[in-house]
Amino acid sequence: MDLQGIKEGIKVNVYHITKDKKVGMHKHPSHDEIFYCVHGNGFGVLEDSEVYLEHGKAFIVPANTMHALRTDGDLIVSSSLIPLVE
Numbered sequence: 001m002d003l004q005g006i007k008e009g010i011k012v013n014v015y016h017i018t019k020d021k022k023v024g025m026h027k028h029p030s031h032d033e034i035f036y037c038v039h040g041n042g043f044g045v046l047e048d049s050e051v052y053l054e055h056g057k058a059f060i061v062p063a064n065t066m067h068a069l070r071t072d073g074d075l076i077v078s079s080s081l082i083p084l085v086e
Helices: 003-009
Strands: 011-018 031-046 049-052 058-061 068-072 072-082
Touching: 011 031, 011 068, 049 068
Parallel strands: none
Antiparallel strands: 011 072, 031 049, 031 058, 031 068, 031 072
16 A cells, blocks of 8 residues: 555645535546535535535545535535545
8 A cells, every 4th residue: 555645645625615606516536525614504415415514514425426515605615535545
């Protein structure tokens, strides 16, 4: 296992989503994604369900799974893309 490669493959972002911002359904073929709600509330959206997000809650999306985020107000999340390990 290439620990350094895993460390270098992890990507962290912070997103601010408002009711006017549309995040379309998409997927990451080679990464799992973990969203952590930093502020506000909204929903992690999957093809067939939604997960309510509020401060301190997480939303985990397995690789190759269609997903999006939405809110009726204000939502700030941290996103970590984790590479699949073979």
